[in-house]
Every structure is written in structure tokens, then in C-alpha cells.
Amino acid sequence: MPRPAARVLTLLDLLQSGGTRTVAELAERLGVDGRTVRRYVDQLIDLDVPVESVRGRYGGYRLGPGYRVPPLMFGDEEALAVLLGLVAGRRAGLTTVQRTANETAAAKIRRVLPRHLAGRLDALLESLSFTERAGEFASPDADVLLTLADAVRHRRPVAVRYTDREGRRSDRTLHPYGIVAHAGRWYVTGRDADRDEDRTLRLDRVADARVLPGSFAAPEGPDPAERVVTGFATAAYRYEVTLRVRATPEHIRAHLPTTVATLEEHEPGWQRVEIRAEHLDWLPPVLAALDRPFVIDGPPELRTLTRDFAARLATYADRPGRR
Template sequence: MANTSSRTLRLLSLLQSHRYWPGDELAERLGVSPRTLRRDVDRLRELGYPVEARRGVDGGYQLAAGAALPPLVIDDEEAVALVVGLQAAAQGAVEGIAEPSVRALAKVVRVMPARLRRRVEALSAMTVPAAWGGADRAAVDPGTLTEAAVACRDAERVRFAYTADGGRRTDRHVEPHRLVRLGRRWYLVAYDLDRSDWRSFRVDRLTGLRGTGARYRPRDLPADDAAAFVRAGLDELPRPHAVEALVDAPAAAVRDLIGRWSTVEEVDAGRCRVRITAGSLDWAAMALGSVGADFRVLHPPELREHLREWGTRFLRA
């Protein structure tokens, strides 16, 4: 049975590596007779793999697309490439796939042999990320992100060091609940055991995250979902600048550009009122400027002066 099982996995690997295999060549690669090959193919079909057969002198086999994605067999090099690619995707290189990438990472890393993990870690350690305009201040260590995802999935308590916005460093012992990606940042929603309350932690500020081996029974989160909990926490952060402006552009177009950071109300068909609560005037100026339309600042007066300074600097450039 062990020989049959290993041969079946070898057959699957071969079918996944080539679009089409002549029957004689495939049987020779496996060291079996054409009759045994047919039985192995039938065994794969029973497992849900759609293997198509072509009869005749030039007959052979190929793996077709099925209704669902079956388990894949990959070699060591492909496994390392897969993890490195998923780590890059988890950083948000492509919009919309960061969260699925983290879920896939948690599954792959969990079953990856130690020798391959060491190769991935070495490759990550020796690779220097670069970005236009300097390093990304919110860069997340892929290993930390993966460990957090695994701990959430397995309901395992973790410990880590956390550096708050003001630079204060504390040690935390938490029950991780969910990872949330909001904008360009990742947040870990967890129950803080030392403070007996729920918290959200920016993952780029976590260091030394490690599992404790202790399992827990998941608690009820005091919010509709983890994303709502993170947003509510961010809404409570101090934002001293309340900005209001009239923008000469349709409300729908402005919402598409900056709606996630502002409130946009239609004034008429070609004009809208924008309200932004921001931590800095620079950010509000960039948001309004990115619309690509004329606008008039209604409030606060200091933003008008701020824009004059920007305009003078730009003209000098």
C-alpha cells in the first residue's frame, strides 16, 4: 500500500508539471505497466482529480481543470517560492490579495519541513526591501504576520513586545482573535490578559511574537466584527484638525478618490462639500489636492495659510 500511495503522489506530481503526458512515457517514468498506470489514474479520479485520457497510438493523460481546486503536490523549490511570494503579497503589493495571502501562509508554513523553513528565513533575512521615497514606515515582518495568523487560527495565547505611538515599550500576553488589514497597515485584534480588555495592536510595532502553547476558548468580541473594532479604536484617536471645503467636482467622483477618509455631500451636479478630520494639515492638503479639481477652503483658516506656503514652495520649484 505504501508503494502504491507514493506512486500515486508521484503520478500526481508528474501530471501537474506537464500539460500532457504520452501514456508510454508516463508509465516508463513511474516504472509500471500501462495497465497499472490506468489503475493509478482511476485512483486519482476517485480522489477528485479530473484526469483526462486520450486513446489511440499517441494516447496519453492530462490533468484538467475541475469544479474545485484539488490538493497540489509541490517540490522543495516550489514550496520556498510559494512562501516567499505569499510573504510579498501579504505586504500589499497587489490590492485585494493581502488577507488571502496571510491565510494561505498560515496553512503552508504550518506543514512546511524545518529544512525548508530555514531556507525561507535565510532568504527573507538576506533580502533588502526597497521603496520609492525611502522605507515604508508601516512595513510588517512576514514571519510575525504568519505567526499571528497561525495563533489566531489555533486559538493559542502569544506573548510579544509592543511599542506604542509615543515610544513606550511594554510586554503583552494576549489571546489573538483576528488579523485586520486597514489601509496599508495590519492590526492584531486580541484580548489582553494583563489588562482584562480587548485591544488592537499595529503588527509593525510587534516584536518577538511567540506562541506559549496554551490554548483558550474564544471570547465574544464587543463589536460586529474585528474590522469594526479596529475602526472604532482609530476613530477615538485625537485628530485636532476639522477641515471643510467646497470642491468643484461631482460628489461620486470625489468619494471614489478620498471617500474612505472623508465625508462627501453633494451640493449640486458638479460640486460637493468635503469634511475631513485629520491629524495634520499636510494630510488634509494632500487629500484635497489629489482630487484634481479646484476647491475652496471653508474651515479652518490655518489650512488656507498652509496651502499658500505650499503654493509658494511649488512655484519656486
């Protein structure tokens, strides 16, 4: 591509990033003088690109409001960032499109990468490993996600159609506080106006969302992310575990995060820990990893499991080593 044409495209790329650009700034970025910048602007105007001239001390050029530039132009590093974002988002389940659409978008960008950059990207993807398995979670509907995001911003109630874990459908009026991405899924947390209680709903189970007239006051207390993780930690499970641990909250949190346990100071130096769990077999190894004095207040099954675990450890430690 001739260099003047390349500079005109670069000028368009700079203007579509938003805001007003001074002639001096554009001249420096393009490596030309101010007169040449004005000539490039005239060429864009000849192509029906609505470039506006802004007068005044901080004047310059900007694109007309509402103009949609047909092509999106990425630099090498920008294209690489987008591709890695698509790969990471697909692995974590944090995309709002189906798997095929995600892969199609990545393939389109991959095809136009320069050969040297495409080769480096392939080498990176081949050498990249993840500590967790790829997410296979259902994606939320993009229109539902955008509608709820707009309602959160403007504090507007929404009517949603929701399907719970038992497959029951219901129509609800929600005052949405915020949208949270957690552990590969999307959630909306807010006040269920019909039931007058705070709820956290999975977005992939919301089939429809419609903004309603009116508004609601911003909630006080925890932010949306804290509400979601606290809700998981306090949800109803088969076992309710109560412990007392002589350790700092920071030490306990390194092994029992907020999504698993709630903490409250019991007495100086001791923390009361409450956990709700479907199974108990994972807890004895965690208690051993804490390496701090603890008391199991309940349930009795956990005491039995912990004694059995300690006995197995003692048996392993007493085995003679091999020569």
C-alpha cells in the same frame, strides 16, 4: 537526463501538487499510455515514495498523507514567479524573514535556472524600476505570525507580549480578528480582552504569542483591513481638520483615501471631510487638486496656509512667459 527518468520526476511533481490524479490524466500529461504510467508508479514505490492507488469511478493515484517530498521542483515560469515574488516582497517589506535569508533563498533558485532564463531574468531586474523606495521595515517573527493566523482561523484567544512605541512592554490577551499587510508593515487587529477595546498591533513589536483555551465570537462590522485603515485615519494627531467639499465621494477619495480621511454626507452634493494630521503644509496642494468648491471649518492655520498657497499660484501665473 534520459526521458523515462524525466517522466518519472514529472509524475512525482504532478502527484505532489495534491489530490487524486486519474490514469488517463497522467497519461495525457506525460505523453504515454496507461500501462507506462503504472510502470512509472511502480518505480516511485521502489524508491519508497508512498503512492496510493485509489479505486472507483474517479480513482487513480495520489501521494500518501503527510509525506514530505525532499526536493521541490519548479518549472521555468514557476521559478521566475517565485524570484519576482521575493524581489517585490523585499522591496515592500512584506516578508517574514531577514534580508539575508531572503537574498539567500533568491540566490539558490537563481543558481539552478537554465542559462537562457537566468539571462532574461537579469535583463528584467536591470530594467525594472519602482515608484517607491525599498522598504526597510522590521520583519515579524514567523512563529508569531503563524500562531496568530491559526488563532484567527479557529477564533482562539492568544496571550501576546507587546512593546509599544514608547518602548513599554506589556502582556495582553487578544481576540485576533485578522492579519493585515499595509504600507510595508504587518498588523494584527482584534479585541484587547484586558482593556475591552479594539486594538491594532504591529506584528514586529510582538515578541511572543501563545494560544489560550476557549474561543470568541466572530466580530460584526468592518473586515480586518477596513479596521486597520480606519484606525489610521482616526488616530490622534496634532491637527484635526474639518472640511466641507462639494463633490462626490469617489472624486474626493481619488485624492484623500480612507487611510487619510473619513467622509460623511453633509447635505445634498456636499461631503464632510475629517482629517487628522501632524502637518498641514501638504493639504493646500491637495485642495487645489480637488478643483471643487470647499469650506475650511478648521483649523484656522489651514485657512492661512491655503490663502498663502493661492497667492503664490497667482504670482506664478502672472509672470510673463519667455520668448
